Amino acid sequence: MTHALLPSGFHDRLPPDADAAARLERRVLDAAHAHGYERVDPPLAEFEDALAHRLKAARAQDAVRFVDPISQRTLAIRPDITAQVGRIAATRMGHHPRPLRLSYAGSVLRLRASELSPERERRQAGCELIGLDTIAAAQEVVTVAVEALEAAGVTGISIDFTLPDLLSTLAAGPLPLDGVSLDDLADRLDAKDAGAVAALAPSYLPMIEAAGPFETAHDRLCRFDVGGALRSRLDGLWKVAEAVKGRVALTLDPTERHGFEYQTWLGFSLFADGARGEIGRGGSYMIVHEDGSEETAIGFTLYIDAIVAAGLAHDERRRLFVPLGSDPALAAKLRGEGWVTVAALEAGDTPEAQLCTHILADGEVRTITT
Known part of the structure; x- marks a missing residue:
């Protein structure tokens, strides 16, 4: 047995990558600060129930849990920082005027990893705008995300928009499922399995066909808009995209739900030339307060390690x-x-x-x- 080995999913950050990661986080936070986002720094672990229930529809199945020897209560190491920012906004800063703009950077730990992304310990940085999820709020958050990446030297940025609650909205209104499981249909749509969708609910096939370049996909969704149920959110999505149109490449995939389990009307993924997979994700969501009331919010998270691994944040060494x-x-x-x-x-x-x-x-x- 060698003492130099690390657990699966963990790694040392060495020069020049560690320097690049620190520089990237600093530039992201500076760009956010210029828009009025002030930094918070929550602890690495906290009570499991606080993490699990702070965001509506969120789950804590990815959290590493252990028993606190002092309180004898179950603690969880954060798998994401957004829920912690939600707790801070709902409690310690609950009295603060809204909208509340907060930024953060730190490590997170996942219980398990995927084959495509084997890292369990990762670095995140991002922003949350709490108290609003309006079109104006979404425009600001998307713009800050793009500016933060540009400030870090990332080029070839693209945004893939999605509408996370689109399926449930249609199923509860103009396109009832008649005994078909919503989760089953969502999984088949997410997998772009047209054959299975045709067997389950053929009226939903246009959602698969709508995915693609933003303007084309948006037009197809508008034609699919049964009874005008989607008109307001499609108009809103168009205005959000206009805030960064011509600055980044834009696509739209109305069936994408993986990773957007707690987002509401808007979700987006960030990509860049040279990076394998996503370099960030964002969207609108609901924060649950202590009294059970809910508060709207919208934000984004950047995946620091993915950006550094792609060489997108390295400066010329001098x-x-x-x-x-x-x-x-x-x-x-x-x-x-x-x-x-x-x-x-x-x-x-x-x-x-x-x-x-x-x-x-x-x-x-x-x-x-x-």
């Missing part, structure tokens, strides 16, 4: 080697100009050993040629 005997004042001046200086501490030290790209020679910065 390290300046400062030989022995160099003027400390000059090195300090160069650091003030943005240089990373690496000072030689012994005679045998070299720029190559310190992974430097430049060297300070005769009072000047010179590029190291290879």
Whole structure:
């Protein structure tokens, strides 16, 4: 047995990835702060019941649980930070005027991972706007998400919109299911299984056909809008998309529900060129207060590790080697100009050993040629 092994789903973050992750989080939080989002920093673990029931329709099946030796109550390590922000908004900051704008960054832990995403311990950063889930609120949240990614140097951004409660809205109104399980139909729609949908509820097939580029998909959904039941939310979705139109690529998939279990009228996934899978997700949801009342909210979460793994947050490495005997004042001046200086501490030290790209020679910065 070796003491160097880590549990499955865990890994060390090494240079330059750890630096890139810290820089990414800082830029995301700075972009959010510029829009009025103030940071909160909830604890890594808290009482399980507080995490499990704070967001309406959310489940805590992904949480790692253990018994607190002090209180003898079950604690859960957070699998997501949104529920904790909801608790803070409903309790410690319940008196704060709405809308309440909060941001966060930290680690989360999942009980299990998937084959496509084997990491169990991950870093998240994001924003929550609490007290509103209006079109204006959605426009702001989507815009802040895009600006945060752009500030971090991410390019080729795309947004895939969905309408998480669309299926239940149709089933409860113009398109009743007549004995068909809503969950079964949702699973088949999510899998784009047209044959199974045709067997269960053929009137829902246009939802599969509607997925695609935003404007085309939106037009198809408008034609599918039975009795005008979806008109207001489709108009709202169009206005939300217009806030970032021309800035990012836009798609719409009305059948996408996986990962949007507690979202209400709006959900969206974030992607970027070069990244494998999603780099973030957001949407509208409901926070449950202590007295059972509910409060609307909308926000987004960025997946820091996915962005870093794709190399989307790495800056060009510029390290300046400062030989022995160099003027400390000059090195300090160069650091003030943005240089990373690496000072030689012994005679045998070299720029190559310190992974430097430049060297300070005769009072000047010179590029190291290879």
